[in-house]
Amino acid sequence: MRRPAPESDVVLSSRVRIARNLRQYPFPMFANSAQSAKVMEQLLxxxxxxxxxxxxxxxxIRLSDLTELEKLVLVEKHLISPMLANESRNAALILSRNEDVSIMINEEDHLRIQCLYPGFQIPEAWDFSSKIDDLFEESVDYAFDEKRGYLTSCPTNVGTGIRASVMMHLPALVLTGQINRILTAVTQVGLAVRGLYGEGSEATGNxxxxxxxxxLGQSEQEIIDNLHSVAKQIIGHExxxxxxxxxxSRTRIEDRIKRSFGILSYATIIDSxxxxxxxxxxxxGVHLGLLPQVSLETINELTVSTQPGFLQQAFGxxxxxxxxxxxxxxxIRTKLASRA
Structure with a gap:
């Protein structure tokens, strides 16, 4: 989120996740400790x-070596899922230095490859995650069926096993009352809408x-192209x-933005x-040019660093x-004052 990226005024990030399982072992939910340990060691x-x-x-990284706070921070950075954080037994993470690649081991599936890119870069995230998938497939035997495709713990992932997503900031559609119509149309073309932390989470902060x-029933490229096309239309609407x-409504929107800036600049207590x-x-306000004194990098940093785990890590x-x-x-007061 510190790097310049396409359409970053609307799209915060693009992600592709690939779910895979090893043919010779039961799915994680059915595997015993010895079996899941073998899976972890083989993939590591x-x-x-x-x-x-x-x-x-x-x-x-073996999850059993981490503290609860360290695992929470990884969840808040979208590098592991809450499910993996709660399952430390023979669970592990393979993480690239710049954190654009995170690979979960023994979550809902044996292997979950994730590529997370800034801005609107779904095709790029897919290309890279697919290359990593191919590298693993050279070394392990995936559970695959000629008719059903890749076999996964959850039936909704069977087939290609891929989940592609974009994290979008849509405040104007919310403020103009268009958001429900847009999101209804999105669900009618086979896409899902969730909050910041995925399934079951609330869409806070727009x-x-x-x-x-x-x-299942679509190729990987069809899935990527469909999401890319719909997201592009949403960007245009926003x-x-x-x-x-x-x-x-310039006066009203400017007043709203500057009131929020004032509150964050001086508040002594504020919930998430x-x-x-x-x-x-x-x-x-930054993207509309109404707050030229604030940098987007500062807002990106605060969006993540004000989460509970990050706060506790920062304050020790x-x-x-x-x-x-x-x-x-x-x-927030300190960042806005020093890095505006």
């Missing part, structure tokens, strides 16, 4: 042998994750809505939900919810 050996050519230097629902706000919404307003201690709200306000 691929990374540790240097066979992941083209991937920035990788680190193999952040929406758009992803494919269908993995930009048109922003132009409409500036044309028809309000912080997320206020940061959304400021992000919109376990914090109660109220203490986190005080620490969050302090961090």
């Amino acid at each position: 050996s691929v990374a540790e042998s240097g066979r992941l050519n083209g991937v920035d230097s990788v680190q193999a 952040l929406f994750q758009i992803s494919n629902q269908i993995t 930009k048109a809505a922003r132009s409409k706000l500036m044309t028809e 939900k309000e912080a997320s919404q206020r940061l959304s307003d400021i992000r919109l 201690e376990t914090l109660s919810p109220e203490q986190r709200d005080v620490a969050r306000a302090q961090m």
Whole structure:
């Protein structure tokens, strides 16, 4: 999120995740400890042998070696899932140095390859994740059926086994009342809409994750092309809505954005939900040119660093919810004052 990226005023990130299982072992939910340990060691050996050519230097991390706080931070950075964080037995992570590649071992499936790119780069994320998938397939035997495709723990992933998604900031569509119509249309073309942390999470801060629902009956390229096409249309709608706000309601939208900036600049206590919404307003203000004194890099950093795990890591201690709200306000005040 620190790098310039295509359409970053609307799309925060693009992600492709590939689910795979090893033919000779039961799915993780049915595997015993000895079987899951063999899976972990076999998959870690691929990374540790240097066979992941083209991937920035990788680190193999056993989840059992991490503290609960360290696992929470990885969840907040979207590098592991909450499910993997709660399953430390024979669970592991292969992580690239710049964190654009994270590979989960013994989550819902034996292997989940994830490529996370800044901005609107779905094809690029797919190309890279596919290359990593091919490198693993040279070393292990995947569970594959000629009719059904790749076999996965959850039936909704059977087939290609891929989930592609974009994280989109859509404040203008929300403010102009168009968001429900847009999201309804999205679901009718086989895509799913979720919040910041995926399935079951709330779309706080006007952040929406758009992803494919269908993995069987379409090719990988069809899935990627469909998501890319729909996301491109949503980007166009969001930009048109922003132009409409500036044309028809400039005074009101400017007042809203600057009020949020003022609150975040001086508040002494703020919860995560309000912080997320206020940061959304400021992000919109930056892209509309209404807050030239604030950098997008600062807003990107605060979007992540004000999460509970990051806060506790930054302050070096376990914090109660109220203490986190005080620490969050302090961090935001400091960043806005020093890095605007």
